[in-house]
Amino acid sequence: MSGDGDAQAIPPNKTIYINNLNEKIKIDELKKSLQAVFSQFGKILEVLAFKTLKHKGQAWVVFEDVKSAAEALKSMQNFPFYNKPMRIQYAKTKSDIVAKADGTFVPRERRKRHDEKADKKKRDQQQEANQAVMGVHPSYPPPYGAAPPMGGMMPPYGGAPVPPRPAMPEAPAPPNNILFIQNLPHENNPLMLQMLFGQYAGFKEVRMIEAKPGIAFVEYENEMQATVALQALQGFKVTQQNAMLITYAKK
Secondary structure: OOOOOOHHHOOOOOEEEEEOOOOOOOHHHHHHHHHHHHHHHOOEEEEEOOOOHHHOOOEEEEEOOHHHHHHHHHHHOOOEEOOEEOEEEEOOOOHHHHHHHHOOOOOHHHHHHHHHHHHHHHHHHHHHHHHHHOOOEOOEOOOOOOOOOOOOEOOHHHOOOEOOOOOOOOOOOOOOOEEEEEOOOOOOOHHHHHHHHOOOOOEEEEEEOOOOOOOEEEEEOOHHHHHHHHHHHOOOEOOOOOEOEEEEOOO
């Protein structure tokens, strides 16, 4: 797989070739960040990057379909990735050639079965988590006298359940220089957030809380700079399921 030559002569396909990447970033970190940034466009089968001098500053992202690859190429062309604009085009040859050279080749059928198993496991875990939230575990019956799952109070003397009091909505925090980010994937990469928010003036730092995955705080030098980043990245899809929800942090 080669990325040089006339990009216009290469027909659209499922694999995009990226160069002009920051060569100082470690390969594992680079692959994780590329996965995080490009997964918003569709299912990724693999991300390829190599330590060899010949392949430095280059990577390949293999999507499940051509439409996702086309959208990624159009949307992320010249995107500032670790302070360098990405150069993207369709790959000249199939990704399996590179995968075989790297020793990571997996036959398509086996990869499909592996993906299906992983998807099923993820669905099962999500279902179990949802049931746990509702107070019902699939393996155990609810204990005698347990509260109703929807949060209503137990009825006095067998009467109708007393509906829970509606929670008063909290007032949003006033504009300030710190942003509160929600709906991040639990395995989120902090370096990827630094890269996204760091492209806006006044960026200072990203803070994450290990005990509370899925959220982060991003600080700017002043309120105006924070507002620019909020408006630009509101709803940015870190993955297809995770569109960032950005508000001002409470102080």
